[in-house]
Amino acid sequence: MNSPDAERKNWFDQGGQAYARFRPEYPPALAAYLASLVPDTALAVDVGCGNGQLSKLLASHFEAVAGFDPSEDQIAHAAPQENVVYGCAPAEELPLPSRSASLITAAQAAHWFDLPRFYAEVRRVAAPDAILALVSYGVLRLGGELGTRFEQFYWDEIGPYWPAERKLVDSGYSTIDFPFSELQGPPIAIELEWRLEEFLGYLSTWSAVRSAREAGREDLLHRFAADIAEPWGDPTTRHSITWPINMRIGRA
Template identity: 60%
Template structure:
């Protein structure tokens, strides 16, 4: 039985951590967005991070632009021949007027100045363009013991360190202003089978974990990592994890 190196700093992740550990979206998400877009010319992914959704859109659209204000995120973004990455905020998109058939923001809109982003979306939207705000909810383990421990970590230990914007993710963006003609999207889910290192790597990308570290609570994080190691069994054993995908989709 293998055991993890708990002395390793699992909780220090930047763009490289996002690229390595953040879950990819199911292909069905990009399929759906392409299906409802008026054309398959240009897609713009604002707040693209390391490109988890961006590269999937390239299977459907002639041109895809991924934009993020973080140079570190973009340096670790997944390369693709049909994707251009630009360092820019969602509130000032370097995209020509009336040119985008699809505008997306995946696990990012809660950080935006939404009125400014919506103004930009309207400016760059081609006729009948689609806008989609995508988020995924709280991770769940299929294993009940791991799920119970995770729920306590998320709620009680990491909870006080989540920024206020996190509540918007927890509500599935239901509380966000969304002044567009809505679609009724399908129910989608992300599923993965992760070993212990992959799970802890994902947790290391949380904003709450960065804030815990900055607050001097690395001791708590080490304790949590050890707890999960004790409950996991063989560190290479794979446990099923899942996240519900939440969508606010509309016609501009």
């Protein structure tokens, strides 16, 4: 039987702060690994930084971090940190001096870029032997019946509402042009234990969910929420969720 609470509550109407609240955090191991590759730790630049999830991790390893995103709303929700500065700017036009950045990252963002223009900008701002890292995390993994129902939702139900660029994320950016001397990164994953509210709150940040709502398919979303609530059990129960991290890393 479906949970009455899950049917009544609009889990997908989380408001403008949902991205900052529910997006999974990158593990510290990711920032530590990227920092181990660079020629120096003077400046890291996080492009398409969103609310600064990766920026703040890089701050532990670099003297200064600059995070840029074209969305003023995302920058407004970035948590202040002493050696991190944020600004609104597109990936293709970074307000930085030439040859200034030792590390340039783009986490869960490169699929939105004009890649030839972005790569030209990377070459301009990169210090000698700088590192470029395009980071993405794949489709989340849940165990058992939860995983089976989620995969049906992801691929078959919400799938048609994803923008075409999402396929690049699903492939770990493996199909994009990457004209740099490439390095192979170690296996790293995001591993969390979430309550039902956190899980569905994360889904509410998806562009596909927004598109489905705009298309009048709230029924699809509510049906999934009710279906997943039954095998989830008590909504406060925490279930293990894993996202594999994919990286394209090169010397710029």
